[in-house]
Amino acid sequence: MAARILLVEDDPTIGEVLTASLRSHAHEVVCERTGTGGLARARSSAVDLVLLDLGLPDLDGVEVCRQLRRIQPGCVLVMLTARSTEMDVVVGLEAGADDYLVKPVRLAELHARIRAHLRRGGATPGEPGICAVGDLVVDGLRHKVTVAGRELHLRPKEFDLLARLAAQPEVAHSRDELMSDVWDANWFGSTKTLDVHVAALRRRIHEGAGTGALVPRIVTVRGHGYRLELPAAGEDLPTS
Ligand code: CA
Numbered sequence: 384m385a386a387r388i389l390l391v392e393d394d395p396t397i398g399e400v401l402t403a404s405l406r407s408h409a410h411e412v413v414c415e416r417t418g419t420g421g422l423a424r425a426r427s428s429a430v431d432l433v434l435l436d437l438g439l440p441d442l443d444g445v446e447v448c449r450q451l452r453r454i455q456p457g458c459v460l461v462m463l464t465a466r467s468t469e470m471d472v473v474v475g476l477e478a479g480a481d482d483y484l485v486k487p488v489r490l491a492e493l494h495a496r497i498r499a500h501l502r503r504g505g506a507t508p509g510e511p512g513i514c515a516v517g518d519l520v521v522d523g524l525r526h527k528v529t530v531a532g533r534e535l536h537l538r539p540k541e542f543d544l545l546a547r548l549a550a551q552p553e554v555a556h557s558r559d560e561l562m563s564d565v566w567d568a569n570w571f572g573s574t575k576t577l578d579v580h581v582a583a584l585r586r587r588i589h590e591g592a593g594t595g596a597l598v599p600r601i602v603t604v605r606g607h608g609y610r611l612e613l614p615a616a617g618e619d620l621p622t623s
Contacts (some may be wrong), residue, residue, distance in 0.1 A: 384501045385409040391421035391447070391465065392509050393440050397486075401434065406488050409520035410497075418442030425454045432459040432500060437475060443472070446470060459500040459539060463488060476579040481540050482566070483576070499567035500539075514549045517597035517613045519588065521549045530588065531596040540565060541584050544577075548611040557608040560563025581609060 388410045392398040398414045405412045412504075415421040420440040425433070433451055437444030444462070451460060462475045462483040472483050481500065484493060514521045518531040523546055528535045537545065543565045548556065562574050581601055592598045599611045 384477070384498065385411065386497070386501055387411045387429065388413070388497075389421060389424055389430040389433045390414040391416075391418065391433065392436040392441065393417065393438075394436070395489075397436075401493070404493070404495075408494055408497075416440075418444070418447040421447060422454065424449055425458075430455060430458050430498065433534065433605075434461050434463055435480070437462050437464045437471060439483050445474050447492065447563065448475055448480050449478040457539070458535075461500070461616050472575065473579060476576065477583075479538070481538060481576075495567055514546070515600045516549050516552045516611060518547065518592075519598050521546050528600055530591045531593065533591055533593065535587050535591040537584070537587060541580055541587070545584055548609065550598075552611045552613070555604045555607055559608075561608060589612040593602075 384475070385408075385511075388405055390398060390401055390412060392401065392414060393416050395416075398416070402414050413424060413428075416426050419436045421435065422435070422442075424430075432456070434453065435448060437443060439447065442511055448462065451458070459482075460480045461471070462480045462577060463486055464471060464475070464483055465486040475483060484496065502597060513523065520529045521542075522528070526542060528537055528542065528545060544561065547561060547564050558574050558577060562608075568574065581603075585601055588598055588600075591613050597613065599613045602610050602612055604610055
């Protein structure tokens with residue numbers, strides 16, 4: 384599946400290697416060397432996926448990430464980071480990134496991730512047509528989520544994750560199963576991405592629910608994974 388990819392990378396060697404490799408997989412690639420250049424490019428042309436180096440010479444990578452997410456809400460945003468601290472990754476994911484790769488980037492992994500991100504709709508096992516859990520409705524065909532009739536605006540992977548959980552409410556899904564179904568069948572590396580997406584989903588569902596709506600919550604199943612369930616009668620609206 385070919386995509387329009389914006390690569391924002393200041394290191395010329397890495398930029399050239401990645402560009403050549405992406406083009407050899409039939410993607411359309413534009414490479415920008417600075418955060419300012421990347422943002423200008425994102426404003427002027429639609430892209431499917433952005434590969435964003437967090438260590439840029441002119442702007443803070445996390446801030447670029449936040450702005451890119453605003454400019455192109457529907458694109459897939461993957462951070463490239465040389466920083467190994469988990470904090471940067473978490474901050475970046477919270478700023479709107481869908482995923483991250485740690486440098487040096489392994490090309491096989493890069494292409495596997497890109498494939499997984501571009502494969503949307505219909506490919507998720509058990510993805511429902513329409514699926515309702517209490518007042519939460521996940522409409523896989525229209526790619527739309529509502530709570531008591533109000534639409535929630537979710538990022539692509541948040542939607543996929545919620546659709547996966549809502550397809551089998553009350554069933555505990557393991558972390559591996561969720562990573563493999565929603566992200567990639569051959570996932571390697573940290574699964575922190577999963578936790579950050581769960582946290583974001585909890586927040587969005589809670590904010591979108593308003594008072595009186597019967598909304599399910601994402602429950603942490605310790606040592607295993609997550610499940611979606613409706614609160615018992617009389618229980619307060621949970622946030623976690
Ligand atoms: Ca850099």
